[in-house]
Amino acid sequence: MSNVLRSRRTVRAFKPLPLGRQLVEDILEDAATAPSGANIQPWRVYVVSGAVKDELGAALLAASRAGTVPAPAHFPDPLPDVFRGRLQDFGARYYASLGIDRNDAAARARQSERNLSFFGAPVGLLFSIDRRLKPHSWIDLGLFAQNVMIAAKARGIDTCPQVSFAPFHEVIASHLQMAPEEVTAFGMSMGYGDPDAKVNQTAMPREQVRDFARVVGFPE
Ligand SMILES: Cc1cc2nc3c(=O)[nH]c(=O)nc-3n(C[C@H](O)[C@H](O)[C@H](O)COP(=O)(O)O)c2cc1C
Numbered sequence: 611m612s613n614v615l616r617s618r619r620t621v622r623a624f625k626p627l628p629l630g631r632q633l634v635e636d637i638l639e640d641a642a643t644a645p646s647g648a649n650i651q652p653w654r655v656y657v658v659s660g661a662v663k664d665e666l667g668a669a670l671l672a673a674s675r676a677g678t679v680p681a682p683a684h685f686p687d688p689l690p691d692v693f694r695g696r697l698q699d700f701g702a703r704y705y706a707s708l709g710i711d712r713n714d715a716a717a718r719a720r721q722s723e724r725n726l727s728f729f730g731a732p733v734g735l736l737f738s739i740d741r742r743l744k745p746h747s748w749i750d751l752g753l754f755a756q757n758v759m760i761a762a763k764a765r766g767i768d769t770c771p772q773v774s775f776a777p778f779h780e781v782i783a784s785h786l787q788m789a790p791e792e793v794t795a796f797g798m799s800m801g802y803g804d805p806d807a808k809v810n811q812t813a814m815p816r817e818q819v820r821d822f823a824r825v826v827g828f829p830e
Pocket residue numbers: 618619620621622700725770771772773774775796813814
């Protein structure tokens with residue numbers, strides 16, 4: 611299990627290999643074993659492939675280029691220093707892996723747009739939740755999504771979780787005929803990662819346990 615967890619990485623370039631419907635449904639069935647507060651299981655997921663995925667991607671790209679979608683505000687402004695430092699470190703590693711100059715806004719925008727076509731993955735997932743629920747239930751959705759990624763990785767399949775879809779809720783909801791109470795929380799690309807792609811070769815660092823955990827009361 612530890613090996614599967616440690617081998618999962620965000621993958622942003624995929625081999626042109628299809629993923630079967632049964633395989634995806636098996637992953638989702640595993641993922642649905644996630645715990646949820648009072649077992650309310652608030653997750654909803656839309657799985658898109660083939661022409662449906664391509665059409666959705668085209669509609670998202672058109673909306674993005676038309677500038678009708680609100681600018682993403684995934685983080686507070688100002689972002690506390692401790693997080694800003696990590697975000698900047700992420701950006702430096704990510705754009706370096708793509709050979710993109712961080713000051714080249716056009717190149718960065720082109721790369722961001724690739725989110726909307728699921729980075730070329732054969733399968734895309736859109737995760738939604740009932741907007742009437744509180745942040746407490748978004749924890750459940752996150753646990754479910756992590757289970758999806760780990761259940762996929764256990765089968766040799768790679769993923770990219772993507773909050774980039776969230777600002778496009780209106781377009782996504784109309785394409786996928788979501789119920790009015792649903793809101794798109796994030797999306798995910800899924801497929802067989804291309805190990806030769808430079809963008810897939812950068813490991814993102816983690817803080818040490820001693821830096822984020824305070825462990826007390828154990829015998830010395
Ligand atoms: C909720 C969430 C949203 C994310 N959104 C995006 C995204 O929109 N686009 C993207 O390329 N990566 C996205 N990521 C991937 C993160 O950048 C990545 O998980 C992080 O840099 C750590 O790298 P690793 O997953 O390879 O360990 C997201 C990750 C999470 C958990």
